[in-house]
Amino acid sequence: MHPPPLPPLSTGTGSGDPQRAAVEAEQDSPTWRQLSDFSATVGGKGFPSPASYANLRPRSVGDMATLAPSEKKIVEGEFGYVLEDVPHFTDYLPDLPTYSNPLQDNPAYSVVNQYFVNADDTVPEKVVAQKSSPRGIHFRRAGPRQRVYFESEDVYACIVTCGGLCPGLNTVIRELVCGLSYMYGVKKIVGIQGGYRGFYARNTMPLTPKIVNDIHKRGGTVLGTSRGGHDAMKIVDNIQDRGINQVYIIGGDGTQKGASLIFEEIRKRNLQVAVAGIPKTIDNDIMVIDKSFGFDTAVEEAQRAINAAHVEAESVENGIGVVKLMGRHSGFIAMYATLASRDVDCCLIPESPFYLEGKGGLFEYIEKRLKDNGHMVIVVAEGAGQELVAESIQPTGHEDASGNKLLLDIGLWLSQKIKGYFTSNQKMAINLKYIDPTYMIRAIPSIASDNVYCTLLAQSAVHGAMAGYTGFTTGLVNGRHTYIPFHRVTQKRNKVVITDRMWARLLSSTNQPSFLSAEYIEGIKTPREPPKKVYVENELASK
Numbered sequence: 001m002h003p004p005p006l007p008p009l010s011t012g013t014g015s016g017d018p019q020r021a022a023v024e025a026e027q028d029s030p031t032w033r034q035l036s037d038f039s040a041t042v043g044g045k046g047f048p049s050p051a052s053y054a055n056l057r058p059r060s061v062g063d064m065a066t067l068a069p070s071e072k073k074i075v076e077g078e079f080g081y082v083l084e085d086v087p088h089f090t091d092y093l094p095d096l097p098t099y100s101n102p103l104q105d106n107p108a109y110s111v112v113n114q115y116f117v118n119a120d121d122t123v124p125e126k127v128v129a130q131k132s133s134p135r136g137i138h139f140r141r142a143g144p145r146q147r148v149y150f151e152s153e154d155v156y157a158c159i160v161t162c163g164g165l166c167p168g169l170n171t172v173i174r175e176l177v178c179g180l181s182y183m184y185g186v187k188k189i190v191g192i193q194g195g196y197r198g199f200y201a202r203n204t205m206p207l208t209p210k211i212v213n214d215i216h217k218r219g220g221t222v223l224g225t226s227r228g229g230h231d232a233m234k235i236v237d238n239i240q241d242r243g244i245n246q247v248y249i250i251g252g253d254g255t256q257k258g259a260s261l262i263f264e265e266i267r268k269r270n271l272q273v274a275v276a277g278i279p280k281t282i283d284n285d286i287m288v289i290d291k292s293f294g295f296d297t298a299v300e301e302a303q304r305a306i307n308a309a310h311v312e313a314e315s316v317e318n319g320i321g322v323v324k325l326m327g328r329h330s331g332f333i334a335m336y337a338t339l340a341s342r343d344v345d346c347c348l349i350p351e352s353p354f355y356l357e358g359k360g361g362l363f364e365y366i367e368k369r370l371k372d373n374g375h376m377v378i379v380v381a382e383g384a385g386q387e388l389v390a391e392s393i394q395p396t397g398h399e400d401a402s403g404n405k406l407l408l409d410i411g412l413w414l415s416q417k418i419k420g421y422f423t424s425n426q427k428m429a430i431n432l433k434y435i436d437p438t439y440m441i442r443a444i445p446s447i448a449s450d451n452v453y454c455t456l457l458a459q460s461a462v463h464g465a466m467a468g469y470t471g472f473t474t475g476l477v478n479g480r481h482t483y484i485p486f487h488r489v490t491q492k493r494n495k496v497v498i499t500d501r502m503w504a505r506l507l508s509s510t511n512q513p514s515f516l517s518a519e520y521i522e523g524i525k526t527p528r529e530p531p532k533k534v535y536v537e538n539e540l541a542s543k
């Protein structure tokens with residue numbers, strides 16, 4: 001049964017949904033739009049259409065060929081249905097041959113009913129709906145298709161890891177290699193060493209299932225990584241020179257921006273080269289996806305540091321344990337580690353501005369907590385309170401090679417400020433221990449649940465590239481694996497929304513002050529300016 005008809009998208013839905021509003025805004029720019037008929041399944045040769053492209057693409061192939069690479073591929077259906085689709089070879093290479101998927105003959109999969117994903121399957125971005133809600137934005141479901149656009153022996157795949165380390169990088173590499181080899185019979189796979197610049201400045205390393213067999217048990221990346229060094233022209237020249245036709249790029253927001261530029265250059269040159277991104281971010285700051293791989297590992301490992309801080313703090317009089325965790329712009333690790341631990345009395349994240357002195361400030365809270373409980377634990381994300389630190393330490397203004405702003409050390413600064421406050425006011429003798437486990441957390445191998453997640457991400461990427469999709473990031477959306485266009489994961493950053501219930505749960509579990517200005521709470525002025533942003537959502541990721 002269909003939901004009742006809704007007004008067409010362009011006339012607005014009145015849902016007040018910001019993401020929907022964003023799509024409507026995007027429609028002002030040139031987009032690839034067409035009402036789709038999802039019931040047809042006809043391909044050229046009597047097979048179901050690969051990825052339903054017969055249904056979704058504009059009817060004239062000529063139209064497709066003239067699309068600018070950066071144009072978005074948005075398809076509308078009935079009842080407010082919107083598909084934010086990913087590019088496909090047929091967008092710019094209309095007459096490519098297709099082949100039956102070798103998985104059909106794979107004994108491991110022969111028992112599976114309906115192993116192939118239905119060509120029309122898509123996954124909704126939002127699963128909470130009201131009776132009159134439009135069906136909303138969807139992403140193409142990941143998974144194997146019946147027809148593929150490569151013969152196994154013709155595939156030459158490469159894998160590159162970029163940006164900071166994250167638990168699970170080696171697992172993704174391993175599963176890309178094993179997925180390509182065991183599912184699709186691919187023999188030629190190489191690793192690009194040392195991040196993007198490795199394409200043109202380093203040798204490649206051969207990757208086989210045997211070589212990668214044990215690497216998931218190690219932290220880091222066997223390929224090495226780097227920041228900076230992205231040069232789309234040089235990278236694509238190199239891809240072309242080597243005859244590589246599948247490029248798997250593992251990395252965070254910066255890396256996916258770089259992958260998008262590589263895809264656009266490849267498309268301009270009309271190359272049959274698939275570009276697939278696998279999102280990596282220990283900070284969990286990539287939009288759209290449920291969670292990034294390595295995040296659970298990081299939260300788990302953070303418990304060890306928090307436990308140590310707690311043991312130290314509770315063993316002495318007026319003990320304070322301060323733990324710094326990663327999170328440049330997004331405080332997810334700190335928030336989840338705090339919620340999981342129950343030993344934390346205060347969690348400070350970049351999204352929630354705080355202040356030290358006066359009524360409702362951090363010092364007042366610490367004093368109260370020590371008087372009430374004799375000890376306390378503070379977790380601080382590395383990006384928290386940067387504007388406060390900048391008041392006393394001259395910011396260097398420096399950026400890393402990728403253009404990420406270098407942060408001031410909030411953990412050390414905060415520890416000194418707390419010590420200074422209690423010493424100078426002769427209030428009470430405190431005993432503060434500062435623990436910075438950040439790189440230790442990042443450098444460990446992934447835990448079991450992340451390993452399974454990495455496997456599915458890698459296999460989804462392989463299925464997508466083999467099926468002719470390109471210019472996509474693979475990601476989990478509402479528990480389903482999907483293909484997401486690059487622009488959706490690079491235009492904004494995922495952040496903790498401090499007016500969401502999750503942050504309220506945290507505040508209630510720690511009992512810490514909200515640090516919201518008194519103007520909001522009592523109508524009186526606070527010692528500091530009120531926070532600039534109370535509602536922080538999906539801030540534009542500007543570098």
Ligand SMILES: Nc1ncnc2c1ncn2[C@@H]1O[C@H](COP(=O)(O)OP(=O)(O)O)[C@@H](O)[C@H]1O
Nearest residue numbers: 163227228229230251252253254255257258402
């Ligand atoms: N806007 C961008 N355009 C192209 N390449 C980028 C961009 N931002 C970052 N990169 C490249 O992506 C790689 C990793 O980026 P970085 O920000 O260090 O890590 P992450 O991908 O984890 O966010 C680097 O090689 C960097 O040069």
Ligand SMILES: O=P(O)(O)OC[C@H]1O[C@](O)(COP(=O)(O)O)[C@@H](O)[C@@H]1O
Nearest residue numbers: 163164165252281282283326327328
């Ligand atoms: O010292 P490095 O290597 O620049 O890494 C530090 C940064 O890496 C991160 O872990 C994640 O960064 P990316 O996801 O951008 O790689 C941040 O939390 C942290 O600020």
Ligand SMILES: [Mg+2]
Nearest residue numbers: 163252253254
């Ligand atoms: Mg990043």
